[in-house]
Amino acid sequence: MLNKKSVDDINVKGQRVLVRCDFNVPLKDGKITDENRLVAALPTIKKLIADGGKVILCSHLGKPKGEPKPELSLAPVAKRLSELLGQEVKFAADPEVVGPNAKAAVEAMKDGEVVLLENTRYRAEETKNGEAFSKELASLADVFVNDAFGTAHRAHCSNVGVTQYVKTSVVGYLMQKEINFLGNAVNNPERPFVAILGGAKVADKLNVIANLLEKCDTLIIGGGMAYTFLKAKGYEVGTSLVDDEKIDYCKEMMEKAEKLGKKLLLPVDTTIAKEFPNPIDAEIEVSVVPSNEIPADMMGLDIGTKTAELYAEAVKSAKTVVWNGPMGVFENPILAKGTIAVAKSLAETDATTIIGGGDSAAAVNTLGFGDKMTHISTGGGASLEFLEGKELPGVAAANDL
Numbered sequence: 001m002l003n004k005k006s007v008d009d010i011n012v013k014g015q016r017v018l019v020r021c022d023f024n025v026p027l028k029d030g031k032i033t034d035e036n037r038l039v040a041a042l043p044t045i046k047k048l049i050a051d052g053g054k055v056i057l058c059s060h061l062g063k064p065k066g067e068p069k070p071e072l073s074l075a076p077v078a079k080r081l082s083e084l085l086g087q088e089v090k091f092a093a094d095p096e097v098v099g100p101n102a103k104a105a106v107e108a109m110k111d112g113e114v115v116l117l118e119n120t121r122y123r124a125e126e127t128k129n130g131e132a133f134s135k136e137l138a139s140l141a142d143v144f145v146n147d148a149f150g151t152a153h154r155a156h157c158s159n160v161g162v163t164q165y166v167k168t169s170v171v172g173y174l175m176q177k178e179i180n181f182l183g184n185a186v187n188n189p190e191r192p193f194v195a196i197l198g199g200a201k202v203a204d205k206l207n208v209i210a211n212l213l214e215k216c217d218t219l220i221i222g223g224g225m226a227y228t229f230l231k232a233k234g235y236e237v238g239t240s241l242v243d244d245e246k247i248d249y250c251k252e253m254m255e256k257a258e259k260l261g262k263k264l265l266l267p268v269d270t271t272i273a274k275e276f277p278n279p280i281d282a283e284i285e286v287s288v289v290p291s292n293e294i295p296a297d298m299m300g301l302d303i304g305t306k307t308a309e310l311y312a313e314a315v316k317s318a319k320t321v322v323w324n325g326p327m328g329v330f331e332n333p334i335l336a337k338g339t340i341a342v343a344k345s346l347a348e349t350d351a352t353t354i355i356g357g358g359d360s361a362a363a364v365n366t367l368g369f370g371d372k373m374t375h376i377s378t379g380g381g382a383s384l385e386f387l388e389g390k391e392l393p394g395v396a397a398a399n400d401l
């Protein structure tokens with residue numbers, strides 16, 4: 001259980017409540033292409049409306065680097081949120097975020113109304129956790145609610161600085177749900193606990209590998225990071241992605257697994273091609289070879305068929321599964337088979353299945369397995385840092401229970 005005060009511990013009737021959400025959603029031609037983060041924010045917003053609070057929402061979007069960028073305005077989010085909530089979300093267009101327009105919009109609010117502020121990263125101080133902007137945000141509100149799990153690994157004005165200048169700071173339902181799911185899976189798992197890591201680089205996930213190895217029973221490695229492990233085993237991996245500086249680290253992890261009596265599974269076969277597909281979804285010729293027989297001029301781009309079966313088998317006997325990072329270049333249908341096989345095995349198991357956000361969440365959703373998972377995190381970097389065992393500043397800043 002998360003040891004922080006939540007929206008259930010307060011009633012905001014007649015009060016101004018500033019809610020930090022993570023509305024950093026992908027946009028194409030001004031349209032939101034994945035609204036999971038909006039849908040996930042609704043329970044907290046509805047609770048605060050039902051209380052009769054004046055609900056002031058804020059978020060960042062993309063990286064405008066401290067200046068107004070019209071293409072990164074939160075206006076499309078206000079429009080879509082209004083539809084999802086079935087109630088107007090008034091957009092406080094204001095290049096200063098907390099400038100005259102925003103102040104006037106908040107001033108005019110009635111109980112139960114909702115206003116969305118402009119992209120907090122229009123202000124340069126935001127990402128520096130500066131005092132002045134933190135105070136400006138705090139001046140709008142009596143109470144602060146942080147429901148932005150996806151941003152919890154950042155210490156910025158709108159999720160950390162602001163908490164120093166309001167009396168009450170609590171977390172929202174999404175934050176609670178994310179921390180409870182990820183926390184239970186990692187720290188109190190029903191066993192066997194299988195962790196699956198993929199993605200491009202070992203270097204990106206050093207601490208995740210080390211931490212999960214301590215907690216899980218089986219650690220499965222796939223994706224581009226597998227080849228540094230295979231090279232560390234002494235295999236020839238051709239032109240596959242390898243981080244030569246991390247070979248010793250991979251050796252250490254393999255020794256650590258043995259010492260701890262944990263299973264560390266690596267691909268026994270590999271789908272190879274002459275080169276990386278360009279464009280990424282280009283039709284390419286592939287073949288499957290044992291992982292110790294990758295020709296010098298070929299690269300591994302997905303786990304092979306036997307490996308996919310082996311990994312699916314390991315998932316079958318699990319009671320808890322945490323998955324972060326694709327098994328191959330899943331953006332290309334020819335190289336998505338390993339990722340699909342693993343996603344399918346998670347969809348079919350009775351185990352608690354948790355997807356650690358980012359690319360893996362996108363892969364599971366595009367492949368149509370989204371509703372079969374126990375929990376799909378809305379946080380990419382945040383869920384990764386949580387899996388590393390780090391304290392998230394956005395969570396730490398809320399009032400303790």
Ligand SMILES: Nc1ncnc2c1ncn2[C@@H]1O[C@H](COP(=O)(O)OP(=O)(O)OP(=O)(O)O)[C@@H](O)[C@H]1O
Pocket residue numbers: 198199200201204223224225241300301302324325326327328329330331356357358359360361380384
């Ligand atoms: N064998 C491989 N060689 C090169 N790139 C690969 C390989 N396997 C997977 N990838 C690429 O890795 C990328 C994802 O890697 P990345 O490390 O960014 O994962 P991730 O974003 O950390 O995952 P998540 O977002 O779930 O945390 C994908 O774009 C995929 O195409």
Ligand SMILES: O=C(O)[C@H](O)COP(=O)(O)O
Pocket residue numbers: 022024062063150151154379380381382
């Ligand atoms: O999408 C995310 O991971 C969060 O919204 C954080 O965004 P950032 O990486 O731009 O800080």
